[in-house]
Amino acid sequence: MKRAVLGAMMLGGIGLGVMRWLNSRQTKARAEREASRWLMVTINRRPDEVVPDGRLPEPLARLGETIEVQVREAPGDRGTELGARPVTPVPTGVEEVMARLAGEDPRQAVRTALRESKCLIETGEVLRPDEPPTTRPTPTGRLVDLASQRAGGEGRL
Numbered sequence: 399m400k401r402a403v404l405g406a407m408m409l410g411g412i413g414l415g416v417m418r419w420l421n422s423r424q425t426k427a428r429a430e431r432e433a434s435r436w437l438m439v440t441i442n443r444r445p446d447e448v449v450p451d452g453r454l455p456e457p458l459a460r461l462g463e464t465i466e467v468q469v470r471e472a473p474g475d476r477g478t479e480l481g482a483r484p485v486t487p488v489p490t491g492v493e494e495v496m497a498r499l500a501g502e503d504p505r506q507a508v509r510t511a512l513r514e515s516k517c518l519i520e521t522g523e524v525l526r527p528d529e530p531p532t533t534r535p536t537p538t539g540r541l542v543d544l545a546s547q548r549a550g551g552e553g554r555l
Contacts, residue, residue: 434483435483436468436481436482436483437481437482437483437505437508437509437512438479438480438481438512439479439480439481439512439513439515439516440472440476440477440478440479440480441477441478441479441480441515441516441519441520442476442477442520443477443478443519443520444477444478445469445470445471445478447478447519448469448478448480448519449469454467454515455480455514455515455518455519456515456518457510457511457512457514457515457518457524458480458482458511458512458515460511461482461507461508461511463485464484464485464486464504464507465482465483465484465485465508465511466482466483466485467480467481467482468480468481468482469481480512480515480516481512482508482511482512483505483508484504484505484507484508486504488503488504488505489503
């Protein structure tokens, strides 16, 4: 009986190890795909208005040679898709979390530049949220303020 229980435990341990090994390979492959993906915004303008004479919008031009840029017509005659991604390898796993918290993830700068470019092209200025959002401090308002401060270039494009 002891041998049967011990054998079942060993078999279960081996199975768990194989499952973790397979999962780590899938997670690593997913992280590599995620790291190399394009960040895109759709701008309600024609491509020649987005990049006149091949000049990038100022927020993207500031990033210079650290990014790759892609401009194409949006499907369905909906304007222009403007995309960018960092040239340098981006961190993954624990390094990614630490880089995001420290504000050193290269994707944060790309997201911010794309968002600012879209605002500049469509409205002529970079839109900012009202400061302060409320005149009375409330517990809920403090949570929103904390989340806004910690966002650091993250969020939806």
